Amino acid sequence: MDKTMAMPLYLIKKRRIKRFYLMITLFFVIIQLLWVGIPIFMAIMWSLVNPDDAWSYPNLIPPSFSLEQWRYVFNYTNIARALKTSYSIAPLAVILSFLLSLPTSYVLGRKDIPGKKVFMLVVLLPMIMPGMVVALFLSRVFNLMGLSQTFLGLVLAHTLMSMPYMIRVMTTSFASIPQDVIDAAENLGAGTFVKIKDIFLPMIRPGLIAGMIFAFTTSIEEFNLTFIIGTPTFETIPTILYSFMGYNFIRTNASVVSLLMMTPNIIMLFIVERFLKSDYLSASLGKM
Incomplete structure (x- = not known):
């Protein structure tokens, strides 16, 4: 059967x-x-294309491989200085975004204030508006404040573009914390510091890490603000990448720079994902 x-x-x-x-x-x-x-x-x-052996149709892969494109980028561009600048600005922008976003996210996620939706819309405006428009208007303000062509100005500009992502993710994390857990902690005599240390921070940890990833990646990939406010004094990886694009598009060199910009972000994403947990309640009870 x-x-x-x-x-x-x-x-x-x-x-x-x-x-x-x-x-x-x-x-x-x-x-x-x-x-x-x-x-x-x-x-x-x-x-990896060999400049002496062109890659063209119908070959699916280059006829021969060479590191000449990598040598050219490191020998004849400011990529080393751009890497140092990019990976100096990004961590500072992440830290500053966190410090500014934490109290804002707490209020938006846990408190019922008038005009909350309007304020959220205003916070998210840098994500909605074209980057070049933001850069052009912000450059005028930075010129008046003496921050144009300065490292501090670049850090503040990158922080401005990173904060909406941090605030959006952390606001959701704060809003998802069960009120019963907070009430139980208060009934057991937990003060403000204990609630922050043992409840809020552990439970928003996944959202905090996700927000930091968004902020870090946004800073690394930011071109408009860096180009308008920082160049020619400062160069980052995207400004080097855009120099190989446009009318004088050099695909081989652009590929090298794009890999340099992308690879550390992918590695960081896998490392963070390895340790990132999604169980908020277990985190608050110290079981992570």
Whole structure:
């Protein structure tokens, strides 16, 4: 007798639904791998093209490989100084964004204040407005304050662009904390410091880390503010990258710089994901 015939109808339906979800998941995983993997693969291939042996159609990969493109970028551009500048500004922008966003996010997430939705919209405006528009108007303010062409000005500008991401994520994290946990802590005599240390900070840790990733990545990839406010005194990785684009598009050199900008972010994302936990309640009870 056929096993399928002997199986209850609800189990057959359950198995079919499971297979359907598995196929859908597999489909989107493949699409995501192609969407992300092909551009990265092409960037790696273009960065290794031998200048003496051109890569063209119909070859799927370069006829020969060389590190000449990498040597050119490091020998004839300011990429080393740009790397130092980018990875000096980004951590400072993240720290400053955190310090400014933490109290703001707490109020927006835990307090019922008038005009909260309007304020949230104002906070998110830098994300909505074109970056070049923000940079042009902000440059005028920075010129009047003497912050143009300064390292401090770049840090403040990058902080401005990073804060909306930090505030948005941390506001959601604060709002998701169960009030019952806070009430129980207060009934047991927990003061403000204890609640911050043992409840709020552990429970917003996933959101805090996610906000820091967004802020760090935003700072590393920021071009408009750096170009308007910082150049030519300061150069970052995106300004070097854009110099190889436009009318004088040099694909090989642009691929090298794009990999230099992308690889540390990917490594950091995997490291953070390794330690990032999503169980907020366990975090608050010290079980992480």
